[in-house]
Amino acid sequence: MIKLKELLKEKKLRVFDFDDTLVKTKAKVYITTGGKKRVFTPGEYAVYKPNPNDKFDFSEFDGELLEPKQIKPIMKVFNNVVRASGTRKINILTARGNYKPVKKFLADIGFSGIFVITLNSGNPKKKADWIESQIKKGYDDILFFDDSNKNINAVKALGKKYPSIKLNTRLVKYD
Secondary structure: OOOHHHHHHOOEEEEEOOEOOOEEOOOOEEEEEOOEEEEEOHHHHHOOOOOOOOEEEOHHHOOOOOOOEEOHHHHHHHHHHHHOOOOOEEEEEEOOOOOHHHHHHHHHOOOOOOEEEEOOOOOHHHHHHHHHHHHHOOOOEEEEEEOOHHHHHHHHOHHHHOOOOEEEEEEOOOO
């Protein structure tokens, strides 16, 4: 039985990826290998295995959101998490390099005050490193939502390193 005093001490962190988790946009990733340029959606890029000679172009993710559309099922979850009683820190953790378009989009749909962390990198280790930095700040109840299996696995691995924290990951998939 968990005592009320222990529950009140928990530091809860809720983390959501943005692209292809909360919102779909028309932004694409361009990958050039050996002079051949290919185009990927964020979902396709999430499962792409990079080659050492790849050159990446994420420029469509730098500016305004291109035709953003909410992904209704996870936005409902996001809304419930934001509106739930109790104390929790809620963040958007994105590979994007510019937080302003994401922050503006969230404010426009009624979610002001949500902190957006931009990593300017699609490397799954960067997301895990950021979450680990929050564990080191004392967060011990963490829930992470992402559409990339690579990101989920990188964050899930923190559970072995920090067995005393409550760390849950949710792979977000759509038909």
